[in-house]
Amino acid sequence: MAATLFFVSILVFVVIRVLPGDPAALIFGTQGDPQAIARLREAMGLNRPLGVQYVDWLAHALRGDFGVSIQYDVPVGSLIASRLPVTLPLTLLAAFFMVTAAVPLGVFAATHHRRAGDYLTMVISQLGVAVPAFWAGLLLILLFSVHLGWFRSGGFDGWSAGPWRGVRSLLLPAFALGFFQAAVLVRATRSAVLEVLREEYVRTARAKGVAERYVLAKHTLRNAMIPIVTVAGIQLGQLIAGAIVLESVFALPGLGRLALGAIAARDLPVVQGVTLFVAGSIVFINFTVDLLYGVLDPRIRYE
């Protein structure tokens, strides 16, 4: 885990500095005086060799100091912490929508294999794959905010304004994000369940006269869970990536928008901090998925 993060940190550091685009020049835009830009570069420590800059950054990062944002003049750690109350619930809510839509639909498609219900589910999931989340988001805003007036078109007042107001600002983007990410999971669930349904022990269970509902829940779904959880874990990572786009559409002050703005402004400490945080989260999700295997299938043991 530490090795992955170390590798990610080097990669981001090199990529962001190799990219054309100078943070000092970006601060001044087209109106900067070249001398002023040069002085700022020096003050920001960008004139030092790349290796020195990296070691300096790493030494601070190991002590929990990720630097100060060039754009906001706020420590990167507290900037990330201030964005988490938006992105974390957004991603979790989206994951909830994704799983609650995808698993039942996938099971339904598998149990209605090659029948109208199966085809219909596949058409819906194809639509989910094809429709970009930002477009879905805009359509949802048009329907629920502009025409019906049920939800705000965007923005986030903060949880201090009340939990319901917070959830209300996140419902539409979470739905756009989760529902349309569900498509891949529907397909994974369908094929996993189909595969298990062909197993001998399912046939045996049915032959014993076990109720179909019980066959599905106890014998099929539990055994199909491992590929489903694997895909869901990968999709969760995708949700974090998708949040970048939807936070822009819904003007939410989350981690994704922070990253996007930081890349555009070459706010290196923030890009570095956010990437490392997201990489860490994905490593953590994968680790949790690995642990879940053991819970789902007691035969899997980690030494």
Place this chain on the structure above:
Amino acid sequence: MRKLTCGALAALVTMIAAWAVAPAQTPTSLVVQTGTEPPGLDLTATPASATAAVVLYNVQECLVKVDRHGKIAPWLAERWHTSDNRNYTFFLKRGVKFHNGRELKASDVKFAIERAMDPETKHPYPGYYAAIGDIIAKDDYTITFSLKEPNANFLLNMARQGSVIYPREAVDTLKSAPVGTGPFKVAEWVRGDRIVLARNPDYHVKGLPKLDRVTFRFIPDPNAALAALKAGDIDASIFGLGPEHVAELQKDARFTVTIGETTNDVVMAMNNSKKPYSDVRVRRAITHGINKPEVVKGAMFGFARVIGSNVDPLNPYFVDLAQAMPYDPAKAKQLLAEAGYPNGFDTVLKVAPQYYYTVRTGEVIASQLQKVGVKVRIEQIEWGQWLSRVWKEADYDLTIIGHAEAWDIANYANPKYYFRYDSRKFQELFKKSEVTVDDKARRELYVQMEKMQVEDAPVVFLYIHPRLVVTKKGVQGFWKDLPIPSADLSEVSWAK
């Protein structure tokens, strides 16, 4: 039971009636959408127009102010005096208080401008203060600036965003919570979401500001901004909507659309140091090959003013030269042939999609130039790369961008600027115009420079990017034009 129900019903009807006849309260707060979040609020550290929009004249002010008509007006200095155009004495308004409660004194002005002049400050516009030799605070309310040589733009520079006055003790918070003398104080900045300004009760101009609270909400996506406006979540949009939204909003009775002028001249730069654009005949041919009114129609939905030089219509020395080098494809072909390109040539146009109007403009121009034999390949690059490759290193053939700054003709007198336009004659004219204080003589110099810009065609001067302000019906007092990049909200209010 029935009695109780009747009673409750009667009470409810009375309440509703009372609510219905009660005079509606005029709102005193406003939510304004803006597309870009300021990269810090320190006007002495960033030239970003997003910062100026929020802070300049709303939170912090200068000795003098560029008003909504582009005129320089007395402000923190109630008057000024000069007898020789070298020594300017400003007489400060008495009783002006900073947001921290302390009174503004001449020593604060001296501190702020000397700090701007100090290279250590890394001020974005050190050139504005290069002519200043000495600053003497004679007493608490009188301050004299001695210039090394006359400087025609001195007063204007004192009104610009880099020349704001703030208390010495608040230097450390300039970036996140700037303190000034403006009509509003910074109440809250929720990074990534909004900046809230609250009324300054001690403001030195009586009756202003008219609003109690202003919220700038950052909505980067123009379609999301449009939806927010239609859903009623924002009251006004100032730097967010594009010309593509205008026709639809003009038809909507809930909104008022105001289209004004800006100082943002959109140009297609040609790399003057690189073949074939080092040949003035090619640059003229390209200019003749572009049908500017059609570009405005195709790329800006008709909402922009065609220009012929760098001097914008808000500038007092503006001369309308839009027709000076008109669309003439036959002449363009002839000039290309004379320059040795009878069959035209291939060229690359670099644009940054962050400013999407540049992409749309480029597409229209590419199709027009095709007709005179110039095949334009459009390359879209990210803004950071544009700044580095095009602006800094001049690694380009053609590029399109808007130059928002007012009085920026100096760019054409700088051979190192990314146009790489190097004309000794122009540079001398400019130098003279900087030290000529007599208005008539200076105008003459400006007219000569504008005409030279047509003749030399260092860039193709396309159009002025319009100012689009969309508000809910009833919001009044916004500036129509934008002579300086401030979103001055001091006079904005809701109609009673």
